[in-house]
Amino acid sequence: MTPEMLSAARSIPSSCLHRIxxxxxxxxxxxxxxVINLHVGDPYFDPAENVAEAFIDAVRRGETKYTGVEGMPRLRSALVDKLREDNGVDTAVSRLLISPGSCQGLAALLQSLAEPGAEILLPELHWPVHLQQSVLAGLTPVLYPLGADLRPDPRAIAAAATDRTRVLLINSPANPTGVVLDEQELGALLDLARSRGWQVVSDEAYEHFLYDAEHTSTASLEAGLPVDERIVHSVFSFSKSFAMTGYRLGCVALANDRAADVMKVVQEANIIGTSTPVQYAGIAALASRATSTAANRKRVQRNRDTALPQLIRAGLLSELPAGGWYAMLDIARSGLDAQTFAMRLLETKGVAVVPGDGFALQPELDGHGRIRSHTFAPFARHLIRIAFCVDPVQLETGVRRIIEFVDECAADGAQAPAVS
Ligand SMILES: Cc1ncc(COP(=O)(O)O)c(C=O)c1O
Structure with a gap:
């Protein structure tokens, strides 16, 4: 195949997550x-019992035919209630679409927002899927530098934007940094987007995992505006809040009816619909959310508060993540770069972590939206990401081995045995 024939999809490097x-x-x-798996954001706890029962009952009743592309009205209506009561977002069933996982909802949303030549603003430390999906949708990712404490700085974002910018992606709590944005910070980003005529995509997959504050949904800040003037499209997931990773269920609350109509067409072409019994499971999950989400947050918070302080004492972590399921560790003291560190740690200690440079890909695109070449942001060279939503004993063991390994590497001048 000649380079001219290469598709955008073929030009995208595989995510570091899948490689590890x-x-x-x-x-x-x-x-x-x-293997101690600290690389994947999969929880050690299960969905509430009524979730599995609702799924099985639906299958037994034969509720296994297609639903409409938008999803079941009962589930959409339950989500509209949840968004109003818990998130302060006043959406409507007509603007709320169910998707098989929020990842797919996000992909379809980006496809529906993409215009020829349009750019999307992502932080330089980002979830790799956001970048991959942008390129697949035909949006050119423009990466802006993060400010102090890895927080988005509106001035840096404004400086990175061009007259082709159309979308600003916000992810709070953030994967991989664990940063949580407060109402004021979100307001500043929203004001910037509004003043420049951008759309905002707010990925709130970790909305129930904040450890020191309450979650603010970006769309709640435009609740007083006429629907037609709204610009925030919100993406939510059942995977994290309800420990339903393998069920594959998410939803997108579109800013306005125009955007919802476009995304419906995109979903007609992409999915036809979301699994019917899974949607019944989703209705059950929402019904028991008050107890399940609080219990799930406590479980992950206990892990964070028990295992992560050791990493701070070992000089690998500066502070506890304020939200989400991940911590970024600085392993510079080992003398190894993150890729080598991750492979040797797996080989010698049986612990899987993700090298941080995979979250800091800096692509260069050609005129056809394909990645011509890429580098990694140098600051990520010594970062690794661990997930702390895993079994507490595994987490303790993994953290102990990581510290041991860093100490061993530092002691022998990073001359750790080569990987066979
Ligand atoms: C930031 C972020 N958004 C969305 C998702 C996707 O979740 P799902 O497709 O399981 O709903 C994830 C999963 O790890 C994530 O980290």
Missing amino acids: FRAAEERAETTGEE
């Missing part, structure tokens, strides 16, 4: 030893 996922599976298979 495969390496961890391979190691477990070849050695027969258990």
Whole structure:
């Protein structure tokens, strides 16, 4: 295939997450030893019992035919209530679409917002899927530098924007940084977007995992505006809040009816619909949300408060993440770069973590929206990401081994044995 024929999809490098996922599976298979999985955001706890029951009951009743592309009216209506009561977002069933996982909802949303030549603003430390999806949708990612404490700074965002900018993506609590934005910070970003005529995508997959504050939904800040003038499209997930990662359920609350109509067409082409029994499970999850979301947050917070302080004492972490399921560790003291560190840690200690440079890809695109080349932001060279939503004993063990490994590498001048 000549370079001119290369598709945008073929030009996108595979995510660092999936590479480490495969390496961890391979190691477990070849050695027969258990790998401590700190690389994936999959919780150690299960959905509430009524969720599985609702799913099984739906299958038994034969509720296994297609639903409309938008999703079941009962689930959409329950979500409209939840968004009004819990998030302060006044959406309507007509503007709320169910998706098979929020990741798919996000992809469809970006496809529906993309215009030829349009740019999307992402932070230089971002969830790789946001970047991959942008390129697939035909949006050119423009990466803005993060300010102090890895927080988005409106001045830096304004400076990175061009006259082709159309979308600003906000992710609070953030993957991978754990940063939580307060109402004032979100307001400043929204004011900037509004003044420049941009659309805002607010990815709130971790809305129930804030440890020191209440979550603010970006769209709640435009609740007083006429629907036609709203610009915030919000994406929510059942995966994290209700521990339903494998069910695959999410939703998108579109800013206005125009945007909802476009996304419906995109979803007609993409999914036809979301699994019907899974949607019944979603209705059950929402019904028991008051107890389940609080319990799930407590579980992850306990992990954070028990295991992560050791990393602070070891000089690998500056402070506890304010939200989300991840911590970014600085392993510079080991003398290894993050890629080498992750591979050797897996090989010698059986612990899987994600090298941070995978969250800091800096692509250069050609005139056809394809990635011509890429580098990694130098500041991420010594960062690794761990997930702290995992089994507490595994987390403790993993953290202990990471500290041990950093100490060993530092002691022998980073001459750790080569990976075979
Ligand atoms: C920031 C962010 N958004 C969205 C998702 C996707 O969640 P799902 O597709 O499981 O709903 C994830 C999953 O890790 C995530 O980290």
